[in-house]
Structures are given as C-alpha cells and as structure tokens.
Amino acid sequence: MTLITNPVLPGYHPDPSILRVGDDYYIAVSTFEWFPGVQIHHSKDLVHWQLLTYPLTRVSQLNMIGNIDSGGVWAPCLSHADGVFYLIYTDVKSREGAFKDTHNYLIIADNIEGPWSDPVYLNSSGFDPSLFHDEDGSKWLLNMIWDFRKSKHPFAGIALQRYDHDRKRLTGPVHNIFRGTELGLTEAPHIYQHGGYYYLITAEGGTEYNHAVTVARSSSLSGPYEVDPENPILTSDREDPSRLQKAGHGSLVTTQDGDWYMAHLCARPAIDDKCILGRETALQKCYWTEDGWLRIENGPYPDWQVTAPNLASHPLPQEDGHDDFSDSRLKLYWNSLRRPFTQDWISLHERPGFLRLKGGESMQSTHRQSLLARRLEHFHVEVETELEFSPEHFQQMAGLIIYYDTADYVYLRVTHHEELGKCLGIIESRHGEYDELLSEEIALPASSTFLKAKIDREQLQFYYSTEPEQWQSVGDKIDIAHLSDDDAKYIRFTGTFTSLCVQDLSGQALAGDFAYFDYRTGEDKDH
Structure with missing residues (x-):
C-alpha cells in the first residue's frame, strides 16, 4: 500500500x-x-x-x-x-x-x-x-x-x-x-x-x-x-x-x-x-x-x-539544494520581498558565475530590499555561502540572514567599522527591537568570506571562515522561536526564510557577489 x-x-x-x-x-x-x-x-x-x-x-x-x-x-x-x-x-x-x-x-x-x-x-x-x-x-x-x-x-x-x-x-x-x-x-x-x-x-x-x-x-x-x-x-x-x-x-x-x-x-x-x-x-x-x-x-x-490513490507512482525531479549561480535564470525556489527580479538590483550576468545583489534598503523596509530568499522547509538545516564584498562605510552590509519579516530576523553580516575596517557581526531584530549580539565584531581580511548557519529546530548557530572549510563559530547559539507566526505582537501568516541580502543605506547601491548557496538538510528524526 x-x-x-x-x-x-x-x-x-x-x-x-x-x-x-x-x-x-x-x-x-x-x-x-x-x-x-x-x-x-x-x-x-x-x-x-x-x-x-x-x-x-x-x-x-x-x-x-x-x-x-x-x-x-x-x-x-x-x-x-x-x-x-x-x-x-x-x-x-x-x-x-x-x-x-x-x-x-x-x-x-x-x-x-x-x-x-x-x-x-x-x-x-x-x-x-x-x-x-x-x-x-x-x-x-x-x-x-x-x-x-x-x-x-x-x-x-x-x-x-x-x-x-x-x-x-x-x-x-x-x-x-x-x-x-x-x-x-x-x-x-x-x-x-x-x-x-x-x-x-x-x-x-x-x-x-x-x-x-x-x-x-x-x-x-x-x-x-x-x-x-x-x-x-x-x-x-x-x-x-x-x-x-x-x-x-x-x-x-x-x-x-x-x-x-x-x-x-x-x-x-x-x-x-x-x-x-x-x-x-x-x-x-x-x-x-x-x-x-x-x-x-x-x-x-x-x-x-x-x-494514496490507486495511481502509478510518478516521482518528479527536484531542484538541487546547491546553487552555483551558473545558470542564466534563478532556480524556482528563490523569492524576493515585494518586488520582481530586475537588473537594477539583482544580476546573474554582470559577473558570470556569481549572484550580484546591489545594496538596497534596510531590513525593516517594505519597499525595496535587495534580498534573495529560500523557504526553510526542515527543522535541521545547514545553509552556506561565499561572499565577496568590500564595504567602505557602516551603512553598507551584506551576508546571510534568517528572516521572517521586517520585525523578526537574525543576520550574520559583513560591514565596515571605523577602527576594524571590514568586519563581521550579528544583528538581531526581535519583535521589532534592534540588537547587536557580539560584544566585539570580528575583523576580516579583504578576501572573500564564507558564512554558514546551522539550524536545529529553534536553535541557530552561525559560523564563518576565510578559508574553505575552516569554520569558526560566531557568538552563542540563538533562540529563533520568535521567527514564527506564534511569537509576535500581532497575528501574521508567513514563515522563515534562509536568505542572502545586501544593504547600502548611503544610497550608493554597493554590490555584493555571492559565489554559491548551499541548503543541506539533516535527518528530521522527529516531526
């Protein structure tokens, strides 16, 4: 049966x-x-x-x-x-x-x-x-x-x-x-x-x-x-x-x-x-x-x-969880916030083999964010990317964001600090309240940065590396139960996304280039 x-x-x-x-x-x-x-x-x-x-x-x-x-x-x-x-x-x-x-x-x-x-x-x-x-x-x-x-x-x-x-x-x-x-x-x-x-x-x-x-x-x-x-x-x-x-x-x-x-x-x-x-x-x-x-x-x-009904079994192909952005079109599972995929903010052609996102508005904007997102569909997931980004100002940010809506997200982002230069930190918004989760941001070299998020049900751990597979944890585990319909000031109806994004709040639209995106599922041993 x-x-x-x-x-x-x-x-x-x-x-x-x-x-x-x-x-x-x-x-x-x-x-x-x-x-x-x-x-x-x-x-x-x-x-x-x-x-x-x-x-x-x-x-x-x-x-x-x-x-x-x-x-x-x-x-x-x-x-x-x-x-x-x-x-x-x-x-x-x-x-x-x-x-x-x-x-x-x-x-x-x-x-x-x-x-x-x-x-x-x-x-x-x-x-x-x-x-x-x-x-x-x-x-x-x-x-x-x-x-x-x-x-x-x-x-x-x-x-x-x-x-x-x-x-x-x-x-x-x-x-x-x-x-x-x-x-x-x-x-x-x-x-x-x-x-x-x-x-x-x-x-x-x-x-x-x-x-x-x-x-x-x-x-x-x-x-x-x-x-x-x-x-x-x-x-x-x-x-x-x-x-x-x-x-x-x-x-x-x-x-x-x-x-x-x-x-x-x-x-x-x-x-x-x-x-x-x-x-x-x-x-x-x-x-x-x-x-x-x-x-x-x-x-x-x-x-x-x-x-199931008495019909012949008919498996259907599924899109790969690895995207190296080498295709001329985005995979179907990708979504954006409120606006279509247009060349003024997103491109697979300006730098072939990379996803280029041009810095948009802030994470709380309901207008023109530069954010590319895939649904979180499993309780146990690792997502990973490689980012090339050269910020010159603290208003320029890019990275890996676990996003519910403008009020609730957790963001592992690369930015610029006046003393550190290029650096890495974590921003969180919980019920619309902004916070920075690292007491000291991490200085980064000018080269590309590898970013990873590991999700185990309501627990999130971020990692980074400046060399392939040399992962170091960033901060403590973060409770992400607030990324849900049920933990908000008002009723809401969507779900959590694993996302890539770039902000340039100076208005210069500085771009970030992403070399790949991996979405890897662990075994869902429980429902």
Missing part, C-alpha cells in the same frame, strides 16, 4: 487550493509579500510534488511595493473550466486595526505554466475569494465579508455574486449565503456539487490552534445552507502535540477513480507552540456517509500518513 506522507508541501505553503485536470494535480498556495506571487505545485499521484510555476510574475499583475508584512497575496483559488485555467487571489494592502483593504482579482491562462493574463478587478469586500463553475455554465465569486463596525462581528458571512466572463465583471445582487457556525471566524469558502447538493466548505476558528474545516449544504446555490451536525469535520487535537496542528482551510479534489481528498493547511511546532516553518500543506482522504455528509478518513484529526 502506497502512503502519502504529510506535510506534502513542508515549510511555508499555506491556504492550499487543489485542482485536478485530467491526470495532473495542482496545488496553489498563498505567498503574501513574497514575489513572484502564488506558488503552483504539480503531482501525478498525490505522493510526489514539484514546484511548477508562479502565475504572478509582473508588476501589472501584482504591485506590492509598500505592502505591509503578511499583506500581499492571500488564499488563491485555482479552477479550470472550458479549457481555461482561472486563478483568483487577494492583494491585501492593510490588515491591522478595524479595517482591511482586500482587493480581489482574476487572471486566466490556457496553460498552467502561462502566460497568465493581466488581472480583472473583482471587488474588495473581503478576502479568501474563490470561483465556482456551476454545471449550467454560470460562474460565481465567493468571498468572506469583512465588517469593521464595532457593533458587528468582523467575519460577517460568505458573499456570493455572479461573474460575467464575457464582460469581465461581477453582476447582479450580492447574496450573504452563510454566516457560519458557533466556531466563528468564517472564511475560505469553496463550493462543490455532489449527490444533488451544493456543499459549502469553509474554514472557521481562526488560522491558529483552533483552526477547523466546517461543511454546510443546500439544494440551491444561494441557500439556505444546512450545517453538518458533526462539524467540524477536520480540526487538530490540542491534547496531543505530536499530531499535526492548526488543521483547517480545506479544498477538495476527486481522483480519476472517484476517490475524494482534502488539501488543508497545518503546522508543526518546533517548541512550545512556535512554528518556525510556518503553515504547511497536508492531504487527507475523505469519504461520504450514507446520509450525504463528507468525512475525513480516521478524522476529525489529521494523519501523518494517508492512503
């Missing part, structure tokens, strides 16, 4: 939207302030997954300069009808306080790998939009409704409105079809047809440790919807921390043989409910009861291993 091992997309891969077209399965996930927008992963068997493409690659589709932390692309929905792929997504411009500015868009493509169109604006009434294609050919937008008034609950229900594909606009009345259950915080709506009913799948309980999937059904698309008497059908066992946590935000797919599976987000705490990897994607097998309700096999709690 073949098993699916969860999470199928480890590390920061939240809010999955799963789709099958023929023999191909796709999962789209949220990317928030990271560019390019929306990751789409591909599988043939639900066991092996490969990062395939990003549909939002142009500023005309997604302009995130100035977007707040954990803003940007929320909860995409991928669908397919009439030979066309549809992708719905939200670009969140503000989210703290009473108001949320949540602009919803639609793009289309004939091929999953693009080219994808420029966006059609839909509405801004709430987030988590999805597109339902009814059997009669009509198309309907759903999204949660945000209510900022103090006298009301902010999660005000699920909106339904018809989408006119020919006119590229929403049309007709807006129906509030479901106000949720007692769990509250009703979001992430998806509609599926089965056995003569419309089934409305929603996420409730908030996207933390009380997260859940709930179901309601109706014989009419606009309702009223009958609530499943055994809701929630998926949630997490808070009494057993060894199990997957934060399970919720479900999306359904049927196999070629008619089996049903649910993709959902989940999380694995590194220590004390702190999930440094962010929210991940898992799969659960489903079935229908005799009275027509959806159930999770062995549910309602998610399993680490799930029976």
